[in-house]
Amino acid sequence: MRKMNFVTLSMMLFFLLFIGSWYFVIVAENASLSELFTEKNASHAAEFFKGLIGVGEDNNAFLSKTSWKQALGLTRETLQMSMMAIGFSTIVMFLTVIPAARNVADGTLTLSQKWHSWLSYGLIRASYVVSRAIPELVWAMIVIFIFKPGILPGAIALALHNFGILGKLCAEAIEDSDSRPVRNLAAAGASKTQILLYGVLPAVLPQFLTYILYRWEVIMRTTIVVGMVGAGGLGQQFKLNMSFFHYTEVSLLLVCYLILVFIADFISERSRSFVK
């Protein structure tokens, strides 16, 4: 009965939040929906969409060889940025994931408990939370201050956000893993490292691979965003063209971006079913 109550309470809370939010948007922010659909806005929007498909533009980017060349170059750069990002986050994840699993920290998995394992568990988990809670874009804004422009700061910003997510998912995979083989290994006199290498990793690696591919998909979709603050790739050019009203260039870049995202979806899905 208590179980149902919490669910009902949450629903009511969400409902209150819902009312409050729309009240805030409509009344406090004074944003009227009808104003959106005025004639002025409609002509504005029509203009914009006409621009996107290149009606009345003097130099249509779809017909320009240099534009295509630039767009394809940026597409390759973006692809590399996404791969670098998932590579970096995977490396950081692998370095931190083992102490971040609860069953490693409390010793059920390694059968050895030390006082500092709880400390490292707490620290790593806290870093995961911070990493996860701060969006890629904000990370990018900070990283841009430190690194020279290019795809590297973009990749680092993406990695900073994703290692937390990847770490959390993978640590949970270790927590859910079966502890019986580990006990057998321990009974056979294996050391702590041997237990991890032979007992734990083989069982969780396939799961890790799935998560890595899934996150790569998401990163692909986000590359355009970190680019917008100057971290290279399609996004940077997208933002520039948007502010110069080069709308056909914008739609050319959007097409490239969409193709990238769909290819990433396809590859990730295929390789996940390939190793299943």
Add this chain to the structure above:
Amino acid sequence: MMNFELHKRKILTFILLLAFVWSLLPVDWDKGLLHAGGLAMAGQIFEAALHPDFSPDMIMLALESAWITLAYATAGMSLALVLAFFLGLLASGILAPGNKSRRWLKRIFRGVLSFMRAIHELVWALIFVASFGLTPYAAIFALAIPYGGMLGRIFAEMLEDVPAEPIQALKMTGASAWQCIFYGYLPIVRAGIISYSMYRFECSVRSSAIMSFIGLGGLGYQIQLSLDDLAYSQMWTFLFFLILLVVIIDGWSTLLRRRLGS
């Protein structure tokens, strides 16, 4: 058989490693990666995390921005749910009368859903702002479209996984297609939908925070302003509020999912 399986994984891992190495090539590693003084700057930024600006004015501003972020996220999410309900219903194909029309319905609406979620919310936001100006609706619609796409796909998959027996039994009692939806499909997928939406709600708060990048208020806007002023300790105040907001919602959704799951 087992050996082959192992090899498949090794091959894939090897390919992924190669891809990673290829991605490192364009970076000019020798010429220095950091700005002159970049390290000192990093030091300043992260040192500021230790003493964020918690003056009352700042706290008030941060609270207000956090509310804006949360309000946009909630409004966007509620629209996303409506979109996901109708599009997911269509994409699941349960409303289609025959097999052939079902295939077409599924194909078309799955395409629509994946298009909606392929484009990042910030890109949608830029498009909306360009077409009807800087209004909160630009942010709300920009959130609603990709999140509607994500939720809609999961919703469609859940509907397809509903066991056939109860639905057939409902049809035998003379229920129409829509009655089957209200008496069969919806009650069966309800818990799953709530869980997944709560999980996505957390993500939407983060997305809502970055909407401000294009000039709509909220935590992200304040973060950007303080970064422009090089006021790092103020930036950390807003960052901590963002982290707090995300952690609270994450905790809420985890609790709720645990209750619903067991």
Add this chain to the structure above:
Amino acid sequence: MAQETMIELNRISKHYGRKIALSSLSFVINKGEHVAVIGPSGAGKTSMLNILASMLPADDGEILVDGKPLDSYCDRKSRAQKIGMVRQQFDLVPQLAVIHNVLAGRLSDWSLWKSVLSLLIPQDKGRAIEALDRVGLSDKVFERTSSLSGGEQQRVALARLLVQDPEIILADEPVASLDPARAEDILKMLTRIAAEENQTLVASLHSVDYALKYFSRVIALKDGKLFFDRPVSEVSDTLLAELYSLEGNSQK
């Protein structure tokens, strides 16, 4: 005694790919009869009931229900008034409260608006409670269906059938997943309700004992063909032994 014909099967055939489920099956069932359909698994019992319920199209042959072809009951309302069905307990929506599962029997009469409203404020509540009372579940009206035991869930399905009130009840292995005591309980209730409401009952059963105990007539199927069709009093042990012998199956 002049008897009204309720169901008439005329040379019904059905096959899945090359496997024959029913071959040229014909029989007649009168109004108010209680018929058990028995036979080894794979004999075509479920196919036959699904065809009768028009959930499955027959490849060949015709079916008359109450003198009219089965296809003529194409709108959901007239079909629901004519034919109702119970199967194993997976028939209910486990997440709904008991009363909504029972009231699902009224859906053919209700508009969409009324049926959605009923999920909030149960409509025709008296009728549902009366039905639940008759199956002995009047104390569980508002419980979640998934919290009920298997036998109780099957009683909810019977209550739904009471609310739907069709002229023909098709029961496909209604007690397959229940223990013997519960199974007898459900069968007793099912046959009693059918008798009280003057309904025609056709039930497929895996157990011959139940068929002999609760029904008046037995139709035996083997390899999709009619093996025998006779009153319970004329079913002999030798016939049954032949029905369940493995010989006939070996040629497949």
